[in-house]
Amino acid sequence: MASQGSAGNVIAALCTVFFPGLGQLVQGRIFAALIFAIVCFGGYFLWYFIIPAIIAGIFHLWAIIDAATYKNTG
Template sequence: MAEQGSGGNVIAALCCVFFPGLGQLVQGRILAALVFAIVAFGGYALWFFIVPAIIGFIAHVWSILDAAKFRRLS
């Protein structure tokens, strides 16, 4: 996963589509993976309050974009 747009980032972004935070986990970023997963699933679990569901959706999309645009600092 050398730079933005690499094949590894595409795979990580696809992982995030199915499970928020999984792409960050694939990239080795455990804390980011936990945060994205907890916020997204917590928001989805409270779907009946509407606002947490929107926050969960935003966190889900953000995790996909974060995995796709990740650049490891060297």
């Protein structure tokens, strides 16, 4: 990936909007993608308890921001 705000990061952020963790997967960060996907889908699945859904929503927003601001240091 290039720098923050690059086209790759924008695409990754858009992917994450529709599927939590997909943007991280596009960027090659498998562990981060798994964590975001598991927490978000688990929380959304337990929406009727309210608190897990709120936590999932926060993690989903965090995943979008993380994908958009990622800087490849390698």
